[in-house]
């Protein structure tokens with residue numbers, strides 16, 4: 001007991017030896033002042049999303065009234081891409097799973113008044129349930145540009 005009180009005193013005393021903390025807004029750019037809310041394909045579909053899954057769940061956010069409550073981002077998680085970058089060094093979608101293409105899926109989501117969420121990873125490979133799909137390490141700028149060119153509003157950035 002005495003021991004833990006002494007430890008507590010030592011811990012509570014610690015901040016006094018540091019400069020008094022000041023809270024700074026890290027990025028005063030207006031983005032995500034509160035946590036983004038919405039739906040993400042991973043929790044139900046793991047790394048096996050496809051176009052009809054994404055579009056029907058986007059519809060459901062609206063039809064169930066969840067969008068009105070602030071659940072406005074629809075994010076396609078792992079499994080959307082293919083193993084390698086194209087010859088141009090860019091990521092692309094799996095055409096079997098997303099026959100209309102990712103930008104068109106983004107447009108579908110936007111037409112519902114919702115935000116289009118994409119997925120990548122800070123490593124060599126994405127976390128993709130045993131499928132090897134290339135991650136963004138060393139390609140951060142290229143990938144940010146391509147997601148933006150597809151109209152993405154949000155990126156879930158994993159760290160496998």
Ligand SMILES: *[C@@H]1O[C@H](CO)[C@@H](O)[C@H](O)[C@H]1NC(C)=O
Pocket residue numbers: 049050051052053096097
């Ligand atoms: C999309 O996924 C659903 C659910 O797993 C499946 O029933 C459907 O056949 C899939 N569609 C395509 C085009 O892969």
Ligand SMILES: *[C@@H]1O[C@H](CO)[C@@H](O)[C@H](O)[C@H]1NC(C)=O
Pocket residue numbers: 081082083094095096097
């Ligand atoms: C696209 O997804 C299908 C279904 O998961 C898979 O069989 C196929 O290998 C994928 N295509 C590529 C190029 O990765």
Ligand SMILES: *[C@@H]1O[C@H](CO)[C@@H](O)[C@H](O)[C@H]1NC(C)=O
Pocket residue numbers: 130131132
């Ligand atoms: C995935 O990549 C790792 C590392 O390069 C390799 O050891 C493994 O065999 C690959 N797996 C598949 C299914 O291609």
